[in-house]
Amino acid sequence: MPRDFSMAQTNRQRNIWPANQSSFSRKLLTTQLLLLCGAMAFTHCRNFNWPAEMSEVKTDVPTLPQMAAPSMAPAGGLYISTQNVTITTTPAADAICYSTDGVTTPACTGTTCTSGSSYSAAVSVSANQNLQAIACASGYTASAVASETYTFDLVLPTVLSSTPADAMTNVAPCSGAPCRAAIVLIFSESMNTTLTQTLTTEIFDGASYVSAPDSSPTYTWSTGTFTNDTLTIQVGWYWFPEFSQIRYTLPIAGFQDLAGNFIAAQVQRSFTTTKANQAYPLADTGYTSCHNDAGVTACGDPGWPGQDGDFLNVPAARSFTGPSMHATYNSDFTTVDNVTGLTWKACSEGRSGATCAVGANGTYTWANAISQCSALNAANSGAGYAGINEWRLPTMQEIETLLRFWGSPAVEAVHFPQTAGAAYWSSTARFSSPTNAWRANFSFDPVYYSLKTTAGNIRCVASSTSASRVFSDNGDGTITDNSTNLRWQKCARGKANDATCSGAATTGVWSTALNYCDTLNLGSFGNSNNWRLPNPVELNSLINRAVVAPLVQSGFFPGTTVGDYWTSMPYSTPTGAWALSFSTGYTSGYAKTNPFYTRCVATGP
Structure with a gap:
């Protein structure tokens, strides 16, 4: 049985230790006792009442270790x-x-x-x-x-709102500055921003939704009510196509809250776009010849006055710069329209090089044409073709600015080499028929629409904004287009010059239309040789593709009769001239003997 060293205290009290024992001896004995206690792990040694004179002896009585925390x-x-x-x-x-x-x-x-x-x-x-x-x-x-x-967190995240809203109509093709197409989703809580989103885009063709791939969308999370609760998707098309019912889908796998909850269902929304609010200065056709019924005649002939050839460089001279090689991306060539400010890819899609001699023109369906132009924004490792990342398929109003309505191709070949004398797609669907979209033909019947499934050429444009179309009623029977600096006859020939353009419009052959405008006495201009029959570029600028027939701004041109209206430009045959239909929007060549309507124009505010 272990010895109880606590007896040492009693012995000391009984003077068992000799009184004459030296202090050193007592310290030595005490130290030995301590070592023995430590070696034998006698816990009661801690309670030993050591002599006061031994207090300076350093003790090392062992303690139990603490258990590690669970x-x-x-x-x-x-x-x-x-x-x-x-x-x-x-x-x-x-x-x-x-x-x-x-x-x-x-x-x-x-x-x-x-x-x-x-x-x-x-x-x-x-x-x-x-x-x-x-x-x-x-x-x-x-x-x-x-x-x-x-x-x-057992609550699944939800989409609180989407812009454009689901089933929304009249959505602008772009918004903001620079003007871009975007989709914005706001969620009910903070979201995991490390997941990958996959955007699927489709466009309704009148019967079903057809795939229209978006090759290069970008995704950006930002903070609204909660941290990272807002997702902005910049659409790779750059602009939404005009007059199109668009549906987009985003899968469940791309949306998870911070706790790990995924949204309950995929995000799918649809909306319908309207016309882009844009306007560009107009250039002349560049046509310099004048015709009578038999063929070419000298310009200034009083019997055939006011033809397009009589007004050179009116409203403005056509002017382009290019093809220009990019300083860094030497394979990229662009052409700038100095009148409109638009930048064009010098070559049709499928071709390349300074003279567009490499390759061949590719043809595409309408949906694929939209994606083809947007793919240029990802070129050169994301810097964009020619260092530009605003490429898109042009609107009809934009591609019309290239048409000069004569020659094949009907555009300056020196600035746009190897242009096909054929149809080029625009991003403008037909308002009243989702199965069709507008095209510009650089050979014949230059402005018309066709089925979206038809193959067509592509020329891509880069532009983020333009001026807005603004008309002013001058109160004198004339309307000013402030964006083109043209003054128009408010009421067509034959109608009363009143607020509603009452009465019936009068038709006439081409020579009648020329002479009528040449002698028109209207408004503050009077008859000061300003009034003339408009050329095809000018008359096309009045077309409003956001309405059903008549395709015009009815608030400024009330009572416009549906039908064909003469232009001042002869057609390719001696007996023909160009006319524009405000019923279909087509520009076509007709025999000069056809009975068509007349609306005159003048240059100036």
Whole structure:
């Protein structure tokens, strides 16, 4: 049986230690006793009442080590489902005690839990809880209390709003500055921004939605009510096509909140676009000949006055710069229209080089044409073709600015080499018929529409904005187009010059239309040689493709009669001239003897 060294205190009190024992001897004996206590792990040695004179002796009575705090797996955090938490210790504990109520602090002694529950299997945690645990083992003091907090988000994120709104109509093809097509989604909470979104775009063709791939959309998260709750998708098309019912889809896999909850269903929305609010200065056709019924005649012939050839460079001279090679991307060539400010890809799609001699013109369906132009924005490692990332399929109003209505191709070949004398797509669908879209033909019948499934050529344009079309009623029977600096006869020939253009319009052959405008006395201009029959470029500028027939701004040109209207430009045959239909929007060549309507124009505000 171990000896009880606490008797030393009693012996000292009884003077068992000799009174004449030296202080050094007493210190030595005390040190030996301490070493013996340490070696034999007598815990009661700690209670020994050592002599006061021995207080300077350094003691090293051993203490029990503390048990390591328990570990919990999985650790605390944000979860979306029940977690089965295991509690372990190293070394193994004789007892683990835990609590989940956030109030009780677990405690234990030896193998017994004195507070909390005894751990024997994984603890199921399914609500917001603070899990605390403590461990005890023989030969150790109790561990520190470990704590993990578990939070649960069981609510799925939702889309609070989308712009454009679902089923919205009259959506502008672009917005903001620079003007771009964008889709904005706002979610009900902060979202995981590391996931990949995949945008699918389709366009309604009158019977069903047809795939219209968007090759290069960009996705940007921003903060609204919550951090990263707003997703802006910049559409790779750059602009939405005009008069189109568009549907887009984004899959579930791209949208997850911070807890890990995915949205319940894919995001799918549809909307319908309207006309882009744009206007460009007009250039002349560049046609210099004049005709009578038999063929070419000298310009200025009083019997055939006011022809397109009589007004050179009116409203403005045609002017282009290019093809110009980009300073860095030497394979990229562009041509700038100095009148409109539009930048064009010098070559038709499928061709390349300074003279567009490499390759051949590609032809595409309308939906593929939209995607083909937008793909140019990803060229040169994202810098864009010729360093420009605003490429898109042009609107009909834009591609019309290239047409000069004569020759084949009907555009300056020196600036647009290898242009096909054929149809080129615009991004403008036909307002009243979603199966069709508008095209410009650089050979004959230059302005018309056709089925979207038809193959067509492409010339891509780069522009983010333009002036807005603004008309003014001068109150004198004339209307000013402030964007083109043209003054128009408000009421067509034969109609009364009143607020509603009452009465019936009068038809006439081509020579009658020429002479009528040449002698018109109207408004503040009077008859000062300003009034003339408009050329095809000028008359086409009045076409409003956002309405059904008549295709004109009826608020400024009320009572416009549906039918064909003469232009001042002869057709390719001696007996023909160009006319524009405000019923279909077509520009076509007709015999000069046809009875068509007349609306005159003058240059100036």
